[in-house]
Amino acid sequence: MNTPLALLDFCTVYPGESVGTSMARSVEFAQHAEKLGFSRVWYAEHHNMSSIASSSPAVLISHIGAKTSSIRLGSGGVMLPNHAPYVVAEQFGMLAELYPGRIDLGLGRAPGTDQQTLGRALRRDPRAAEHFPEDVLELQAWLSDDSPLPGVVAMPGQGTDVPLYILGSSMFGASLAAKLGLPYSFASHFAPQHLEQATTYYKENYEPSERHPEPYVIAAVNVTAAETGQDAERQQRIVHRNRVKAFMGRRGQVLDDAQLDALVNSFQGQQIIDMMRYTARGTADEVAKYLEWFAEHSKADELMISLQNASHEEVLSGMEILSQRWIQ
Numbered sequence: 001m002n003t004p005l006a007l008l009d010f011c012t013v014y015p016g017e018s019v020g021t022s023m024a025r026s027v028e029f030a031q032h033a034e035k036l037g038f039s040r041v042w043y044a045e046h047h048n049m050s051s052i053a054s055s056s057p058a059v060l061i062s063h064i065g066a067k068t069s070s071i072r073l074g075s076g077g078v079m080l081p082n083h084a085p086y087v088v089a090e091q092f093g094m095l096a097e098l099y100p101g102r103i104d105l106g107l108g109r110a111p112g113t114d115q116q117t118l119g120r121a122l123r124r125d126p127r128a129a130e131h132f133p134e135d136v137l138e139l140q141a142w143l144s145d146d147s148p149l150p151g152v153v154a155m156p157g158q159g160t161d162v163p164l165y166i167l168g169s170s171m172f173g174a175s176l177a178a179k180l181g182l183p184y185s186f187a188s189h190f191a192p193q194h195l196e197q198a199t200t201y202y203k204e205n206y207e208p209s210e211r212h213p214e215p216y217v218i219a220a221v222n223v224t225a226a227e228t229g230q231d232a233e234r235q236q237r238i239v240h241r242n243r244v245k246a247f248m249g250r251r252g253q254v255l256d257d258a259q260l261d262a263l264v265n266s267f268q269g270q271q272i273i274d275m276m277r278y279t280a281r282g283t284a285d286e287v288a289k290y291l292e293w294f295a296e297h298s299k300a301d302e303l304m305i306s307l308q309n310a311s312h313e314e315v316l317s318g319m320e321i322l323s324q325r326w327i328q
Contacts, residue, residue: 002326002327003300003302004301005039005303006038006041006042006072006218006302006304006305007040007304008043008076008189009026009041010043010044010046010306011043011052012053013051023060026060027064029041029316030071030073031068032320034070036319037327038323039071039072040073041071041072042073042074042075042076042077043061043074043076044075044077045075045082051246057074057076057077057078058075058078058092058095061103062094065099065103066098071102073102073104074103074105075104075106076106076304077107077165077167077185078105078106079109080107080132080135080136080139081124081128081131081132081135082128085135085142086142086152086154088105089157089158090154090156090157092162093143093155093156093157093162095162096157096160096162097156104162105139105164105165106164106165106167107139107164108167132176133180136166137180139164140164143162143164144161161211163183165182165184165185166183166185167185168186169186169187169188169190169193169194170191170194170198171197174186174197174202175205177202178201178205179205181206181210181211181212182212183217184198184216185218185220185304186217186218186220187220188278189222189278189304189306190275191275192274192275192277192278195297196297200299202217203215203299216301217299218301218304219294219299219303219304220303221278221279221298221303222278222305222306222307223280223287223306223308223318223322224236224287225284225307225309225321226282226314226317226321229281229283229286235308235309235310236279239309239310240276243272243273244260244263244273248263248268248269248272276308278294284321284324284325287321288326307319307322
């Protein structure tokens with residue numbers, strides 16, 4: 001049996017389009033994934049990023065939940081230090097009541113934004129991340145039948161026991177997830193450096209919990225699937241060029257091919273591309289072969305797929321190519 005596949009949706013806003021159009025495409029993305037048999041779709045909390053509209057995963061999940069029927073929907077993740085655990089419990093408790101058995105709550109401790117937005121717009125204390133372990137436990141308590149504060153309950157939320165997942169890209173998340181007996185999701189689609197070390201440590205040091213007697217690893221990997229290897233290579237080249245342009249602060253600027261080539265081939269450009277080191281590219285068979293290797297390499301019980309095609313239509317096509325070879 002193949003390793004289960006889930007999907008990441010960044011709710012991408014392409015140049016010249018509205019946020020509403022991006023949201024409509026995210027609905028179509030989830031509906032297509034549900035039809036093809038993917039296990040879940042997750043959405044990440046980002047702020048002050050003009051190309052990503054998933055700043056409020058709970059609101060987005062509610063919208064998409066109303067337009068799908070069975071696929072699991074979750075956060076990948078909510079940046080917990082940005083919020084009071086009580087508020088997150090209320091939000092995801094409400095989602096759990098609206099869409100029973102379909103809601104996941106992935107938790108990260110990064111800000112999901114730049115320092116200016118963090119301190120002045122979000123008004124978050126930069127030291128809040130130091131309390132992440134305690135905040136996870138508090139949130140877990142709000143979602144259980146045992147309130148952490150006498151006389152106060154999360155309503156809705158109490159007793160929903162929304163599944164929690166610790167997200168990370170370093171040893172900190174692996175260590176915390178192992179200690180708390182929670183599933184662990186590694187962001188290897190953009191932070192590949194510590195994947196093997198983190199997942200190995202997590203599995204070897206896992207402390208079983210009542211709800212999760214066994215460790216569970218979700219590892220993220222990029223996929224560019226196409227009908228031919230040549231087309232997959234073309235699409236990946238476009239994705240790399242757009243990513244370098246965005247990360248180096250050139251989004252919206254008109255650059256000729258020579259200028260963009262210079263950016264891509266620069267030391268910084270190659271570092272940005274290396275963030276996508278774990279990428280399955282090619283035909284259905286080529287992608288499947290890579291994913292089989294990656295699942296073993298990462299010790300993953302589930303793969304979180306970040307589809308990296310050149311356009312929305314090609315994303316849906318790549319999703320279908322992948323599902324026909326891996327799921328169906």
